[in-house]
Amino acid sequence: MKLGKATREAFGLALAQLGETNPDIVVVDGDVGNSTRTELFGKKFPTRFFNVGIAESNLVSVAAGLASSGKRAWLASFAAFVMCNAYDQLRMSVAFPCLDVKVVGTHAGISIGEDGPSQMGIEDVGLACSLPNFTVIVPADEPSTFRAIEALNKMHTPAYLRAGRPNVPIVYEGDFEFQIGKANQLRAGSDLTIIAYGLMIGPALQAAEELAKTGVQARVLDMHTIKPLDHAAVLAAAKETGRIVVAEEHLLHGGLGSAVAMSVVRQHPVPMRFVGINDTFAESGKPDELLAKYGLTAADIVKAAKAF
Amino acid sequence: MTVRLSLPDLLAKAKVIRRHIVMSTTAAASGHPTSSMSATDIVTALYFGGVMRYDAKNPTAPGRDKFILSKGHAAPLLYAILAEAGYFSTDMLPTLRKIGSPLEGHPNYRRLPGVEASTGSLGQGLSIGVGAALAAKLDNFDARTYVLTGDGEVAEGQIWEAVMSAAKYRLDNLVCIVDQNGFQQTGATTDVLDLRPLVPKFEAFGWFAQEINGHDVNEILIAFDKAKHIKGKPSAIVCRTVKGYPIHQMLASDPNHHGKPLTKDEAVQAYAIIG
Numbered sequence: 001m002k003l004g005k006a007t008r009e010a011f012g013l014a015l016a017q018l019g020e021t022n023p024d025i026v027v028v029d030g031d032v033g034n035s036t037r038t039e040l041f042g043k044k045f046p047t048r049f050f051n052v053g054i055a056e057s058n059l060v061s062v063a064a065g066l067a068s069s070g071k072r073a074w075l076a077s078f079a080a081f082v083m084c085n086a087y088d089q090l091r092m093s094v095a096f097p098c099l100d101v102k103v104v105g106t107h108a109g110i111s112i113g114e115d116g117p118s119q120m121g122i123e124d125v126g127l128a129c130s131l132p133n134f135t136v137i138v139p140a141d142e143p144s145t146f147r148a149i150e151a152l153n154k155m156h157t158p159a160y161l162r163a164g165r166p167n168v169p170i171v172y173e174g175d176f177e178f179q180i181g182k183a184n185q186l187r188a189g190s191d192l193t194i195i196a197y198g199l200m201i202g203p204a205l206q207a208a209e210e211l212a213k214t215g216v217q218a219r220v221l222d223m224h225t226i227k228p229l230d231h232a233a234v235l236a237a238a239k240e241t242g243r244i245v246v247a248e249e250h251l252l253h254g255g256l257g258s259a260v261a262m263s264v265v266r267q268h269p270v271p272m273r274f275v276g277i278n279d280t281f282a283e284s285g286k287p288d289e290l291l292a293k294y295g296l297t298a299a300d301i302v303k304a305a306k307a308f
Numbered sequence: 309m310t311v312r313l314s315l316p317d318l319l320a321k322a323k324v325i326r327r328h329i330v331m332s333t334t335a336a337a338s339g340h341p342t343s344s345m346s347a348t349d350i351v352t353a354l355y356f357g358g359v360m361r362y363d364a365k366n367p368t369a370p371g372r373d374k375f376i377l378s379k380g381h382a383a384p385l386l387y388a389i390l391a392e393a394g395y396f397s398t399d400m401l402p403t404l405r406k407i408g409s410p411l412e413g414h415p416n417y418r419r420l421p422g423v424e425a426s427t428g429s430l431g432q433g434l435s436i437g438v439g440a441a442l443a444a445k446l447d448n449f450d451a452r453t454y455v456l457t458g459d460g461e462v463a464e465g466q467i468w469e470a471v472m473s474a475a476k477y478r479l480d481n482l483v484c485i486v487d488q489n490g491f492q493q494t495g496a497t498t499d500v501l502d503l504r505p506l507v508p509k510f511e512a513f514g515w516f517a518q519e520i521n522g523h524d525v526n527e528i529l530i531a532f533d534k535a536k537h538i539k540g541k542p543s544a545i546v547c548r549t550v551k552g553y554p555i556h557q558m559l560a561s562d563p564n565h566h567g568k569p570l571t572k573d574e575a576v577q578a579y580a581i582i583g
């Protein structure tokens with residue numbers, strides 16, 4: 001697969017583009033706009049860009065005040081900081097009043113590498129899913145990030161989008177469907193289903209190739225929307241393939257795995273396996289070294305698929 | 309539009325508001341009457357002393373002034389004010405905290421007209437006010453945002469994050485009112501966390517700050533007027549108040565009386581004191 005831009009870069013570009021046709025969009029930054037790439041919007045639209053400094057609680061509630069005054073507010077920070085430092089503000093200032101605030105957490109996952117665990121958002125998806133009224137999206141690549149941002153701009157309720165630091169392979173080339181709440185099938189298969197999102201889509205597809213060599217045909221679903229979950233796609237996977245592996249760059253607790261498991265148990269129980277970060281913080285290192293050490297590679301997915 | 313009552317009518321209105329507060333919390337058998345009563349004169353002046361521009365029949369009108377009750381536990385005060393201002397019927401006040409009623413224990417933005425923010429987790433209202441004031445500037449509205457915080461609440465770090473950002477953006481359309489009643493949940497601010505004097509703290513962050521008697525309606529109106537004429541910086545009005553005013557003497561054995569309604573008998577006594 002060809003390497004594309006990082007999803008945070010795609011987000012920054014998409015937001016700056018949206019700013020042209022959406023005069024009501026305002027962006028709030030907490031002194032990380034050059035990392036989250038909201039500076040691309042800020043440079044183009046300085047009067048609609050507010051850098052409130054290193055103050056995540058204020059960042060979130062200021063965005064809420066803008067939104068309850070008729071603006072369409074976007075804010076971005078590192079996933080770890082906005083989710084963990086300002087969770088009460090996300091809950092009370094944004095989720096409860098159900099305001100048009102789009103929250104973007106960048107530098108999510110252990111693939112940020114050298115900066116280490118303090119900067120790695122590995123619980124952000126679970127936390128976001130625990131906010132009523134929130135939609136939660138993790139795009140896999142550059143083209144689908146653009147589509148996700150466009151789709152989120154059409155919604156007037158709160159949402160969380162997770163973006164990553166490293167450049168990621170292009171999964172979606174040419175034309176493709178992107179609908180919030182609808183999984184994309186990237187590979188057909190009837191022996192088992194691998195459900196993944198974000199950075200783990202690449203390894204999931206690779207794992208499916210490996211499995212195919214041993215005669216196992218894996219279906220691969222890009223579950224880019226974690227909430228609301230595509231229960232129909234989960235049901236079809238359970239019924240038609242009988243086994244499900246969920247792979248995510250996130251703590252196993254509260255991630256996509258638990259959401260899919262609940263859906264499976266409610267609809268059509270089948271055996272499942274989970275690839276993710278197992279109740280631990282990671283460490284500093286090169287992204288690839290970390291992904292290998294913490295069990296987030298194609299080989300780990302293959303191993304899980306063979307463990308049924 | 310504004311509502312500007314004469315001074316005697318304003319004082320009478322504050323009495324009506326206080327009676328609503330006692331009645332609704334006693335009917336609910338829960339709630340925060342004393343936290344509501346310390347701020348009654350301030351908020352009554354805001355809504356009925358010709359300070360705020362609002363239209364109860366068009367509660368989401370663009371360009372309106374906003375009042376954000378950051379100390380959300382004083383919801384009985386907000387509800388009494390909004391009902392008297394015509395946002396909904398005063399008949400609803402006895403439904404405070406009852407299931408099905410939009411008059412929840414703390415204000416719910418989605419359920420009640422006139423409520424500008426869902427509050428109840430202390431410390432967030434001033435930041436929301438900063439967002440509202442920024443939006444008004446972007447839209448070139450001559451709209452002002454008033455935020456009421458408690459003197460215990462200002463221990464929240466987020467308050468000072470908001471203070472700093474308001475100064476950065478020169479939000480002269482933002483007013484932070486502190487209800488300095490000297491008590492918080494577990495006791496006196498002197499025993500828990502005392503931030504007095506607040507005026508120099510606001511000033512150090514680049515605000516225009518005044519300290520006034522929060523039960524003197526004249527002083528309150530003059531302070532709001534002064535704040536209106538300050539350009540280039542946000543305004544703080546630190547109001548010295550008495551928690552539970554004017555029934556504090558009746559509650560002298562427990563002057564904080566935080567989060568406790570009056571019994572029916574106490575309520576009768578309270579009505580007599582309020583007048």
Ligand SMILES: Cc1ncc(C[n+]2csc(CCOP(=O)(O)OP(=O)(O)O)c2C)c(N)n1
Nearest residue numbers: 343381428429430458459460461491492493
């Ligand atoms: C974030 C948060 N922490 C704790 C509480 C619980 N609480 C409710 S009222 C209160 C005391 C508030 O004191 P103050 O701000 O002085 O208000 P007063 O009632 O004296 O007007 C506390 C601690 C809360 N609502 N929110």
Ligand SMILES: [Mg+2]
Nearest residue numbers: 458459460491
């Ligand atoms: Mg107090």
